[in-house]
Amino acid sequence: MSKTLVIGAAGMIGRKLVQALAQEELIQHDVVPFTGASFVSDLSAPGEAEKLLASRPQLIFHLAAVVSGEAEADFDKGYRVNLEGTQRLFAAIRKENYRPRVVFTSSIAVFGAPFPEAIDDEFLSAPLTSYGTQKAIGELLLSDYSRRGFMDGVGIRLPTICVRPGKPNKAASGFFSGIIREPLAGQEAVLPVPETVRHWFASPRAAVGFLLHAARIDTGQLGARRNLSMPGISATVAEQIEALRKVAGDKVAQRIRREPDATIQRIVEGWPRNFDAQRALALGFRADASFEDIIRIHIEDELQKKPEPRPGCA
């Protein structure tokens, strides 16, 4: 049976992807130790990428990245992990010479303001963060390595994932999840931007769906342009809050405290608000149905979780 390599398997999306791939023979990698790890190593260190490819996995998910806030705060670390790590992985794949399918998680951070009303499939990548720059370079390398026949790559630009479960990470986009997640958990959330701010979202479930679909599509349909903006839901913060009210009631929606933060506001102003993701839709990628659905998915997948069935207890 052919193997599947998941790089960044300990991350939020990585863990959910691994669950969805439970029937496959997996090689799981991350830089931090985690349950189920096959390799724990720094992908940007010389020789490490080669080790991951020793069994020639036919399918590789490359999810590993330092998030936007951290890549902005630590220039060297961001470039080392997000750019050099990707370069080393692609170079190692080329050296192995077996043309695996590579699914690379890019980001809408490859786009920078000023924006058109909706970003179409021909809009330029002019990122306004180091993270976005590193992802845009990863996309270019993936295209060139695919064109040259070294890999069969698909880059998918994920919307901001919402509702992100667990604790906030260092991403400046954290509040978009926080204002849903915290109130649902009975806690107060801080909203640092005006309610008129519009952004582009997908649930973790939709994101895993994108990854699995990218692993299966006929890349002949992609032509030379192997990086795709994923479909999503465009919603203002006001629409997010209204959806929360509809799904969970007034009392929950009132647990949001307005506390403007000029730094976060300025960062968010440079972010995409809306897309016209025609290519991805035509290729069969499917977004969530509504922001209310995004909230319901969070409740189903995170808050109403049934305990894992134990073997032998059926």
Added chain:
Amino acid sequence: MSKTLVIGAAGMIGRKLVQALAQEELIQHDVVPFTGASFVSDLSAPGEAEKLLASRPQLIFHLAAVVSGEAEADFDKGYRVNLEGTQRLFAAIRKENYRPRVVFTSSIAVFGAPFPEAIDDEFLSAPLTSYGTQKAIGELLLSDYSRRGFMDGVGIRLPTICVRPGKPNKAASGFFSGIIREPLAGQEAVLPVPETVRHWFASPRAAVGFLLHAARIDTGQLGARRNLSMPGISATVAEQIEALRKVAGDKVAQRIRREPDATIQRIVEGWPRNFDAQRALALGFRADASFEDIIRIHIEDELQKKPEPRPGCA
């Protein structure tokens, strides 16, 4: 007096730029030995970029590159020189911590088909060559390094330079110059593509003008988007030949032999044909007036060259 560094000073554009900068205190670099060289070294070798910056040149022209045909034929060399060389230069500039103006010659090869009627300033970089990929990555790095305050960068996407003097280089675009240059020199030229092929041109004189203008402009006007498609002349091969006929007569224009080459045709099909270079025009970059003028500039600058005045002979 502040110094100016020219990297790639032995190349065709480099030599003309150095002539135009004759009044400045220059540091001239190339990988091949040449008259006037300050440094001859491999920019992609560790430690070499640092040496070029020792005197902290306030203005840096980075023209050094392996051309498109060679970057396609030799994957490793193209990435080493065009990407790693640029990365090392930018990293060394960051380390020096003095924010020089950096003028980077990018290329219309950052764009790949399918194209709109004319490529505007918001069209995506989806290159179809490794050379175009390397230039597109250089652009992204230049933007991010400028945004972070490590340099004050301007990337200029040069049209195909025509008429390129001297012998053909390894660029697949060589025939666009050859069909003008060779007939004017009394020699037969080979045309490997149909006369309907349309392409985007600037004279060497215009290219040097772009470089000098990029060194002087107020980069505050650029905002975050520091890479600009230069203006040029859009002409079909038929229009090129007609211009040659007008400038030099029927007999000269008849020295072109049609010899279709499927490989070159296929490469050229992926190349830009026409631009709407509004931003560059608004910033004061100026193209040649017509393709006839491009031919006249070649005749003036290359074929009617007066001998250099010798000191003491005035």
